[in-house]
Amino acid sequence: MTTAEQRAIAARLKAERERRGWGQRKMARFLRDAVDDPQKPELPSFVTYVKRWESGKVPVTDSRYRTAYAAVFGMDENELFAPDRSAPPSLWRAPALDGELGPDEEERLILAARRPVRADPVVVESLATILAAQRRTEDMIGSAALIEPVRAQLATIQELVIEARGPIRPEVVNVAAQWAQFAGWLHIATGDLESAREWLNRATDWSIEVGDLALTDSITSWKGYLAEHAGHLGPMIGMAQAAQRHRSGPGRAYDLHMEARGHALVGDRAAADRALNAACEAVAAARPADARQWEYYYFAPGFWNLERGVALRYMGRNDPARTQQAIEQLATGHAALPADMRGSEWGGVYLCHQAAAHLEAGDAESAVAVASDALAVAHATSSESLIGRVRRLHRRLADDWPGRSDVAELGEALAAGT
Template identity: 40%
Template sequence: MDSFGAALRRLRKAAGLSQPQLAKLVPISQSSLSRYETGRQAADQATIDRLEELLDGNGALSALAHRPAQPDDPERLQHVVTHPRSVDPEALASLARLLAESRRLEDRFGPWLMVGPAVGYVRLLERLTSEARGPLRSEVVDLAAQWAQFTGWLHAATDQGSRAAHWFDRTLEWSAESNNPTLTANALSYKGHLAWMTGRTGPMIGLSHAARRNPDTHVSQRAFDAMQEARGHAMAGDLAAADRTLGLATDLAAQVPDAGNPPAWSYFYAPAFWTLQQGLVHRYFPTRHESAAELLRSGIAALPHDQQSAEWLGDYRRALEFVQPT
């Protein structure tokens, strides 16, 4: 059976459209369309509906988009489980596509459904890293880091902080070996998020600042890290530092559409998400609750359909309840 990306590419070619032509009709960026076709990003339901309309998909794209995550070739992966040194590029590609689908399903169904399978897959990648040799090792380790990052997030989202910290530490180890500065920054940022969850403002600020420090990190990650750091300053009562850092974050976020090659896990780093981040910073300014409410309301309303029920949105809804006048 086709994957969503393969079916989209096939339908686009059958319609005689190039990626730029189809992207303009939707309208979305060509880079987003490319990521949909390669399985590196999941499309929201409104975009899927529009693609169905333009390509006469007759529901095929929607059905594939909502298919439960599963490996492309179970027999190949089963062989890899029992013979870790037999891992090849095709098996890694299957595991990468499975990770992309798992992220999308977590948005749709929440973290509790996904945490068990994610642990199983990251344990598999852990075994592969212990056996991988030669030129493929860097790819194995990098994919293991991405699975560890996702598994850490799932544990954080289900209030299992110590397990989340463990997997973020593994992310740091593997991303350092694979020389992936953006994933290293993301792991530091998530550790800052854990500090936020437990009210440790100092580590939240320090880790967020460390995450955005490397200029080789993708600008989308640096933008988020600066916004998280600004939130920490606001929580600490240093409103001047919060404003200064938020201004930097806004400048970085403005560069994201032209940056190219965004990391696979940043598919939700879009204008609505940046609006939510700003609202979360303003929530900690005693005199800015009105602007915080407006930013949070507009950010939530502008999210894609498939993210409207995402469990991670709960933090923003609770912030909105806090700042709304009673």
């Protein structure tokens, strides 16, 4: 079985579970109950198995568990575990579309790819719908798995940009800029900062062509986020400020939070406070109408608590009260997120910030517990970058508390890939 086939089966198992509204622990309990073996492992082991199987890194090879899966889902075992039970998927068929893209729209996209001059408003709207779906797909499977599909989609979109002319061209170029921006985000999330910079620069060029100042500022904001990842704090602050020029609503609120983080990182607490206070006002004024279709996460319950929590964590250096506020905001925000976002790669990043805040507050037990949750998300989304964050947390924990058994257990879980 190829790696791609193994991942396809893993995605199928996860999709069937989520379609029924079950969490991984409930799935594990159902599987254990379905296994007819008096020597079967205890429930915690099954929870670990489900996480491994859904990550795509470990196949379900034991016939007992394959049979149990089929019984729990009420499906044929051969069909459930078939390496390729259908024709190759469409380039435009994102897992999170849920019927939003009909066969007629998909056919228009295929025809437009063959003859780019056929691009029309329906094609543009379909591309916008698919982009939003890809963002939701990333929440489910992580950023790394989407790099190649999005590259393939952008190859076609670039042909549309080259060939588009007349009244439809601005619409094509605008949606292409948003796709390039998403590609930039995916590469930031996977740690490929050079590729991220290339895609964000291309997105900027396209947004400038169509004169969409709000989109240009949105891309500038992501360049600030790229600078943050690169450790370039001056450009991070500058880009965050520049991005606010033509942005309103949730985008401006995000930029102000990023500006606050930057000021806090360079030690300018007064500027950080000013930016954070302005961010609160922007959040209060934000409306869904001000967001693009794929910016739905701005209005997820808890999102702004998380953003505020990260800023407070950076402001909390040598300030225990701020650190405690950060912990409260991060914990409250993560708990309030919808289940799919809590288990997303970016949701795991906020868990790492919460674990770091616990560590900085001297609470090793809570730091290890939250870091372990982040590690589970990392494995479920096959996120090497998130695993790297947990590794760095573990090194700090091991330096500060070398004799703790829970710290040692976290290290063992990292080493074992569980």
